Amino acid sequence: MNRFVVPIILLLLATACGQKTETVNADDVDLIVRCGVMINGLSDEPTRDQLIVVRQERISEILAGNDPSMADAEILDLSEHTCLPGLIDMHVHLDGRPEDADDYTIYLRRTPEDTQQLAEELAGIVLKAGFTTVRNVGTYKAWVARDLRDQIEAGKVEGPRIRIAGPYLTIPHGGGDMYIPGIDDSEIPDYYRMGVARGPDEFRARTQEFVAGGADFIKVIASGAVFGHGGIPGAPEMTFEEIKAVVEVADAAGIKVTAHAHSAESIKDAILAGVSSIEHASLGDDESVALALEHDVAFTMDVYNGTYTEEIGEAHGYAEEFMRKNEETTEAQREVFRKSLDAGVTLLFGTDLGVLPHDMGTRQFAEMVKHGMAPMKAIQSATSAAADHMGVAGDVGAIEVGRYADLIAVRGNPLDDIAELQDIRVVIKGGTIVNRQSEQATTGAHTE
Numbered sequence: 001m002n003r004f005v006v007p008i009i010l011l012l013l014a015t016a017c018g019q020k021t022e023t024v025n026a027d028d029v030d031l032i033v034r035c036g037v038m039i040n041g042l043s044d045e046p047t048r049d050q051l052i053v054v055r056q057e058r059i060s061e062i063l064a065g066n067d068p069s070m071a072d073a074e075i076l077d078l079s080e081h082t083c084l085p086g087l088i089d090m091h092v093h094l095d096g097r098p099e100d101a102d103d104y105t106i107y108l109r110r111t112p113e114d115t116q117q118l119a120e121e122l123a124g125i126v127l128k129a130g131f132t133t134v135r136n137v138g139t140y141k142a143w144v145a146r147d148l149r150d151q152i153e154a155g156k157v158e159g160p161r162i163r164i165a166g167p168y169l170t171i172p173h174g175g176g177d178m179y180i181p182g183i184d185d186s187e188i189p190d191y192y193r194m195g196v197a198r199g200p201d202e203f204r205a206r207t208q209e210f211v212a213g214g215a216d217f218i219k220v221i222a223s224g225a226v227f228g229h230g231g232i233p234g235a236p237e238m239t240f241e242e243i244k245a246v247v248e249v250a251d252a253a254g255i256k257v258t259a260h261a262h263s264a265e266s267i268k269d270a271i272l273a274g275v276s277s278i279e280h281a282s283l284g285d286d287e288s289v290a291l292a293l294e295h296d297v298a299f300t301m302d303v304y305n306g307t308y309t310e311e312i313g314e315a316h317g318y319a320e321e322f323m324r325k326n327e328e329t330t331e332a333q334r335e336v337f338r339k340s341l342d343a344g345v346t347l348l349f350g351t352d353l354g355v356l357p358h359d360m361g362t363r364q365f366a367e368m369v370k371h372g373m374a375p376m377k378a379i380q381s382a383t384s385a386a387a388d389h390m391g392v393a394g395d396v397g398a399i400e401v402g403r404y405a406d407l408i409a410v411r412g413n414p415l416d417d418i419a420e421l422q423d424i425r426v427v428i429k430g431g432t433i434v435n436r437q438s439e440q441a442t443t444g445a446h447t448e
């Protein structure tokens, strides 16, 4: 890569006026990205004309300027684009598609190999859609996300960086159990029910197994799922004592617990039992919002998903029960979102990919802004704030020297029009360009 040597030295001479002249060993430069506008995920203000130098997958320098001496260098020229950090979705499922909710017996026809293959395919889709890091908050098939993560880290599969929960911790026939009306539990393979438990002792034992299995965090289903047969979102499933037993084991292992909870009572139980984040939080009340603030518990709310389910559910043949529960939780959740935002609760980007098609995650940004969030805060909820919560801020979540060169780019400025994030043109993970829309292919999507 010697061709980079001259331009970099020129650039530093030009931009480091008055300071000591540095020479850069450019032999190991993987990529230089020129950004017209840069939103780095940390600052509330964007900057113009930045050059990002990537070495060994990480950002080694960020240089101000748009030096003409760079014009002939081999760089990725995004001077007509806005660069942002690779996005983080805190609520992803990589072992199923929305259509699976048409009829859960598909899980009985899928072999473990089929599921692994599906997960690999979905991982590629999620990455190309701009999410370079995800928190996989559970799979029905135990440990499929862990195996997928290992394949990605080994370079055998293309996908995002993944943090994994163990299997869903849930009560029998609760929101995380593979319960299918008309099918006896004995016909469901064991690997779909590894986190089913009742009583604090059983939940403690399951959690210990998941910690031993290498879970990065633990997920509990505190109260009923919209897409689960039989449960009622507004009714608690796990008890306070059961959630507390899980948290104690996780605490001892130094990992966090996230709770899927719709009902106000479950949200409060989960917060008081010591979880770190709540998913959905659709039917929260003022008291649960105040408790979240007091205990520094974050909410991840899938405020766009309800619209998608409403639009396609009937044509898909979703159960009437799912449609009704979706209706009961969608607008209610948006109200809680607004209240939580006003109260100052930490809101992390968590559109439920799995319920929403895996290439549609960024649609949630517009819904967040529509319900009162400033565009920059919405972006930070999917970048630096999410990375902080997961304890991975040294690696991802911002365009900053030292972190991985995980970047995305859009054509316009999402601070002016957040919907720009629905049209991500470039995705870079660890300095490797994994998706690049050609201008020809996308002409007409936006006119400027």
Ligand SMILES: [Zn+2]
Residues within 6 Å of the ligand: 091, 093, 137, 352, 354
């Ligand atoms: Zn989910």
